[in-house]
Amino acid sequence: MDRQAPDIVRAAYAELIVTDLQASRRFWVDLLGFVVTSESEDALYLRGYDELIHHNLILTAGAAPAAARLAFRVRTAADLDLAEAFFAALGTRTARVPAGITPGVGEAVRAEDPLGFTVEFFFDAEPAERLQQRYDLRRGAEPARLDHFNIVVSDVRAAYQHYRSLGFGLSETIEDAQTLYAAWMFRKQTVHDVAFTGGEGPRLHHLGFFAHESHQVLRICDILGSLQSESQIERGPGRHGVSNAFYVYLRDPDGHRVEIYTSDYFTGDPGHPVLRWSVRDPRRRDFWGHAVIPSWYTEATTVLDLEGHPRPLRAEEQTAEVTVGADGFTR
């Protein structure tokens, strides 16, 4: 019998461990344009200009770069009990976190999921001031909100099945007759809240933040170029095949990857059809056929367990997508 899944609303925030909080502040706040909701001696709580809850990103000072957790908001307080029971039934470790441990967030349930990630579920959140029309405050890429987590997993099909059991819809895939190389899955009515990249996992591939317009993607590239920080632009700007989004990938001072992402589409109709891309279609990762830089496939962020220890890596169980077909090679 299927376990009853918690009603997940959306990907809401992530916590990254950074080694130099001042350098991170310069990148995320001064250059990218995030809003500081609150701060302490060892942490920054940041949000986008559209965000009406306390934060989308926590940057916490630590000894080594890592991703501490990925947090989803649930629809009601009762969904916390469902989340705890759902993961306990999988035999994974869970923990109740009292309200106030994370500033701006109420009681939460954390779990080490079967894919190896520490995930959090919360309902209560402190409201934040509405800044959408404070154009006078905007800087950098003018990030609006967190859009998605992209995670590196050793078995993409297992990741797909796990998130399907949590009630996620499937919007797009990269596949061939034998192998699922990547998949994009959603709770909110967009292309995704979570996506899977095949590789040595568990690792965090990137955090995707939504901007409203493509010129905001271009502007952050111009700003980084002006400051001779062009090495922080890893891939793009470009148009994705998958998701149709206009994008750029940047690397923060610790190497954490962030995507500025705009113009994907509505997926909320019942029976929304899945768009399946051939792994041999050169347009899948970049609609204009531009090659993907190898670091984008091979480098990612270490993830931590419930106690803050790095999770061991599992080798990729499938053929690596980058060796197949496209990415600037021939069909």
Ligand SMILES: [Fe+2]
């Ligand atoms: Fe993304």
